[in-house]
Amino acid sequence: MPKISSRAEIMPASPIRKLVPLAEDAQKRGNKVYFLNIGQPDIPTPPEYYEAIRKANLEVLAYSHSAGNESLRAKIAQYYTRLNLPVTTNEVIVTTGASEALLFIFMACLNPGDEIIVPQPFYANYNSFALTAGVKVVPITTYIENDFDLPAIETFESLITPKTKAILICNPGNPTGILYSLKALEKLRDIVVKHDLYLIADEVYREFAYDGHKHHSVFSLSNLEEKAIVVDSISKRFSACGARIGCVVTHNKEVLNAIMKYAQARLSPPTMGQIGAEAVYDLPPSFYEKIITEYSERRNFLLGELQKMEGVLCPEVNGAFYAMVKLPVDDAEKFCRWMLESFSYKGATVMMAPANGFYADPSLGKDEVRIAYVLKKENLAAAMECLAEGLKVYPGRTIPVGEKAMSSK
Amino acid sequence: MPKISSRAEIMPASPIRKLVPLAEDAQKRGNKVYFLNIGQPDIPTPPEYYEAIRKANLEVLAYSHSAGNESLRAKIAQYYTRLNLPVTTNEVIVTTGASEALLFIFMACLNPGDEIIVPQPFYANYNSFALTAGVKVVPITTYIENDFDLPAIETFESLITPKTKAILICNPGNPTGILYSLKALEKLRDIVVKHDLYLIADEVYREFAYDGHKHHSVFSLSNLEEKAIVVDSISKRFSACGARIGCVVTHNKEVLNAIMKYAQARLSPPTMGQIGAEAVYDLPPSFYEKIITEYSERRNFLLGELQKMEGVLCPEVNGAFYAMVKLPVDDAEKFCRWMLESFSYKGATVMMAPANGFYADPSLGKDEVRIAYVLKKENLAAAMECLAEGLKVYPGRTIPVGEKAMSSK
Numbered sequence: 032m033p034k035i036s037s038r039a040e041i042m043p044a045s046p047i048r049k050l051v052p053l054a055e056d057a058q059k060r061g062n063k064v065y066f067l068n069i070g071q072p073d074i075p076t077p078p079e080y081y082e083a084i085r086k087a088n089l090e091v092l093a094y095s096h097s098a099g100n101e102s103l104r105a106k107i108a109q110y111y112t113r114l115n116l117p118v119t120t121n122e123v124i125v126t127t128g129a130s131e132a133l134l135f136i137f138m139a140c141l142n143p144g145d146e147i148i149v150p151q152p153f154y155a156n157y158n159s160f161a162l163t164a165g166v167k168v169v170p171i172t173t174y175i176e177n178d179f180d181l182p183a184i185e186t187f188e189s190l191i192t193p194k195t196k197a198i199l200i201c202n203p204g205n206p207t208g209i210l211y212s213l214k215a216l217e218k219l220r221d222i223v224v225k226h227d228l229y230l231i232a233d234e235v236y237r238e239f240a241y242d243g244h245k246h247h248s249v250f251s252l253s254n255l256e257e258k259a260i261v262v263d264s265i266s267k268r269f270s271a272c273g274a275r276i277g278c279v280v281t282h283n284k285e286v287l288n289a290i291m292k293y294a295q296a297r298l299s300p301p302t303m304g305q306i307g308a309e310a311v312y313d314l315p316p317s318f319y320e321k322i323i324t325e326y327s328e329r330r331n332f333l334l335g336e337l338q339k340m341e342g343v344l345c346p347e348v349n350g351a352f353y354a355m356v357k358l359p360v361d362d363a364e365k366f367c368r369w370m371l372e373s374f375s376y377k378g379a380t381v382m383m384a385p386a387n388g389f390y391a392d393p394s395l396g397k398d399e400v401r402i403a404y405v406l407k408k409e410n411l412a413a414a415m416e417c418l419a420e421g422l423k424v425y426p427g428r429t430i431p432v433g434e435k436a437m438s439s440k
Numbered sequence: 441m442p443k444i445s446s447r448a449e450i451m452p453a454s455p456i457r458k459l460v461p462l463a464e465d466a467q468k469r470g471n472k473v474y475f476l477n478i479g480q481p482d483i484p485t486p487p488e489y490y491e492a493i494r495k496a497n498l499e500v501l502a503y504s505h506s507a508g509n510e511s512l513r514a515k516i517a518q519y520y521t522r523l524n525l526p527v528t529t530n531e532v533i534v535t536t537g538a539s540e541a542l543l544f545i546f547m548a549c550l551n552p553g554d555e556i557i558v559p560q561p562f563y564a565n566y567n568s569f570a571l572t573a574g575v576k577v578v579p580i581t582t583y584i585e586n587d588f589d590l591p592a593i594e595t596f597e598s599l600i601t602p603k604t605k606a607i608l609i610c611n612p613g614n615p616t617g618i619l620y621s622l623k624a625l626e627k628l629r630d631i632v633v634k635h636d637l638y639l640i641a642d643e644v645y646r647e648f649a650y651d652g653h654k655h656h657s658v659f660s661l662s663n664l665e666e667k668a669i670v671v672d673s674i675s676k677r678f679s680a681c682g683a684r685i686g687c688v689v690t691h692n693k694e695v696l697n698a699i700m701k702y703a704q705a706r707l708s709p710p711t712m713g714q715i716g717a718e719a720v721y722d723l724p725p726s727f728y729e730k731i732i733t734e735y736s737e738r739r740n741f742l743l744g745e746l747q748k749m750e751g752v753l754c755p756e757v758n759g760a761f762y763a764m765v766k767l768p769v770d771d772a773e774k775f776c777r778w779m780l781e782s783f784s785y786k787g788a789t790v791m792m793a794p795a796n797g798f799y800a801d802p803s804l805g806k807d808e809v810r811i812a813y814v815l816k817k818e819n820l821a822a823a824m825e826c827l828a829e830g831l832k833v834y835p836g837r838t839i840p841v842g843e844k845a846m847s848s849k
Contacts, residue, residue, distance in 0.1 A: 273711025296568035302682025
C-alpha cells in the first residue's frame, strides 16, 4: 500500500478537537458535556442572516466571483471605514473562513522554509497552516504569570534571520484573551518597518474588548501601509461559524493579486454564506453592544469562579472570549481526558482544550487549559461547579485540597 | 516593501477565469456575453435544496463536524451503495468543494517534490493545487486527433520514477469530455498495482455519460482497494456550484486519518451547504434522467454546429459537459481575447477558455479552446452563430474562409 506523506504524519491533531471522541462517548453514557473547548458561541445567529438566505430567491446556486460578491466586499469595506479604518472594496478578498485567509496569506507571502514569528501560546491552527504551506513558525514565548505581555524588542530581534518574512499576531488574543496596547503594537510596527516584514493580524475578535479597553487595529498604525495584512471573519462577531465566511484585507496590491490566484484555483467562497454575511454587516451598533455586554458578564462570572478555586491561576483577560488557566494538575491533557472519561458531577462534565497544543514548544503549557466562555451564564455556572469538583478529586492533583498554591489575580 | 512569495509568482492565473475582466468590460459596453468558459450550468438547482435550507430552523449557525455532518456522510455513502459501489459513512469526508478535496489528498498522500502523473490536457486547477502542495505534475500527453485516448502502458511506465506516488484522472473528463473505457481503467489499475501508487479519480461528472455509454468508477475495479481515492462534489450533479460541498471517498483508513488532520485545521465545511446537499442526495433516478437528456441534446446540437464550421475539429465527446475544440486560428488565447475585446455579433459575444492553460506543456493546445455546453439550447445556438461569425473575420485566421482544413468527425 502506498504510504501517506511525512508532512501528514507530523501534522498535529487539533488540541481543540482531538478529544471530541471522548466527549461523544461521555454523552453516549448519558452525561451532559459543557463544551468550553471550542470557540463556538451559543449566541443566536442574527435573524437577519437567515432572513436574507430565505429571501435570496436564486434559481441557480452559482459560483460567485473568486474574490467574493462585490456587494459583500463593499459592505465589509464600509464596516472598516465606519471603524475609522478606511478600506476600499478592492482591498477585500472574501475567503472560506479566516482559516482559508491564513492559508492564502502564508502561500502568497512566504516561501517554503521562510520563517514567521508568532507569540506563543497561539491559535493552534496557525501551526497547521504553516505546516501546510511549508513555513516555519518561530515562537516567541509569552508567560501566563506576566499576563502574556509581549517580550522586549531585543527578544524579537534576536529571532530575526534572513528567512524571517512576517510577524503574526492574534488581537484580541486566542487563546490568551489579551488585548494588545497601542504601545505594544507600535513596538511591533517599529520592528517590521526596520526589518521589512509583513505584520499579519488576526482580528476576528475585534469587537470583543471589555471594561472600556479599546481594540487597536494594525490598520490604525502609521507607516505600516502595505506591510499590514488583516485576517477577519464573521464567525465570532455574528456567531456564524458555520457560514465559513472570512476575508483578507490589505492595502498591498501585490499581495491581493497573489492571493487572487489561490482564490481562483478554489473557484469561490460559499454563495449562501455571502448572502447572509451581507445582511449582518448592516446591523447597527446596538447589536454589538448587546453581545459585548453578554460576554463581559460571562467573563466576570468566569474569572470570579476561577478565583475561588485553590491553586488556579487566570490572568486578567480583556478581549476575545478565551482564558488561559493554570491548574493544579500533573498534566492538563491527562486531566481533560480524565474529566471526559472518568468523571461526572450531577450527571455532567466539562470539555476544555489542553493548552500545550497552543505552544510550539511541547514542554510549555503542560498545566494550562484554554477555556472558551461561549456558554450562557447558567451553563457556565454548572460547568465551573463541575470543574471545581473535578479538580478536588482528580488523582493527579499537585497540591493538597485546602492549600492555595498561587494567588490568582 | 516585503516581496510576495516566488511560488505565488509562478502560480498560473486560471485559464477559465483570467479573461473575466475582459468579459466584464464587454458587458459594460452593452454586449451580451455567452459564458462557455466555465462549468457553471444554467440548470436550476433542485427546489429541494433551497427548501431544506429554508426549513433548517437553526438558532446558532455552528461549525459542523470537521468530517461533515454524519447525516450527510451517510446519504453520500448510500448514494454510492445504490450505484453498486459500497461505501460506509466513515469512508466519506465532506470538503469545501472538490477543490479542497484535491488539496487535502495532495497534502495527505504526497510530499513536496513527489510526482503525480496526469494525462494532459487536464483541469487547470490540478496544477494550482499541485503547486500549492509543492507536488510535481508529470503530464502524459493525449491528443485531440486521437480522441484523447490514454497512451500505452509503456509510455506511462517510462514516466515512473522513485518519486512517483500517484496517477490522477478526471473521468468523465474535464476538459476533454471523454469517458474512459473499462479497459483503459484496467490498464491504469495494472500500473498502479504494479508500482504501488495511488489512483486518484475525479468523478464529479459521474452521471454525465451519453449515448448509452456507461461510466466506470475506480471503485468498481478489482484489486485496487486502498489504492483508489475518489474526489466528488455536488456542484455539477445538482447544479449547486455555489454550495461548495464536495467530498473525498476512499477505503484507505490511513489516508482518511491523514486528511482528517487537514480537515480539523480548517474547522468545518459550510453548514448550510451540507443541509442542502443532504436533501438533494435523496432525489430519485428521474431527476438524473432529465438532466442527462438535457445535456445530451445540448451536446448533439453543439457538435452539429461545430461540424458546420470550416477548419474546426471537435472529437466525439461522451461525457461531462465540455468539448475541446481545435480552431483555425493563430493563437486561441488571442482569439478568445479578441472575441471579448473587439468583436460582437447581434450585440453579443462568446467567452471560451483558451486550452493551453489545460496543458502542462505551454507549447500544446495553442489552437484549442474548451467549450462548456452549460447553456440552454437557444443561448447555445446564439453563441455558436456568434463563434462562427467571429471565426470568419478574426484577423489571425489561419485558413481562408471557404476552405476546409481538417475533417471534423
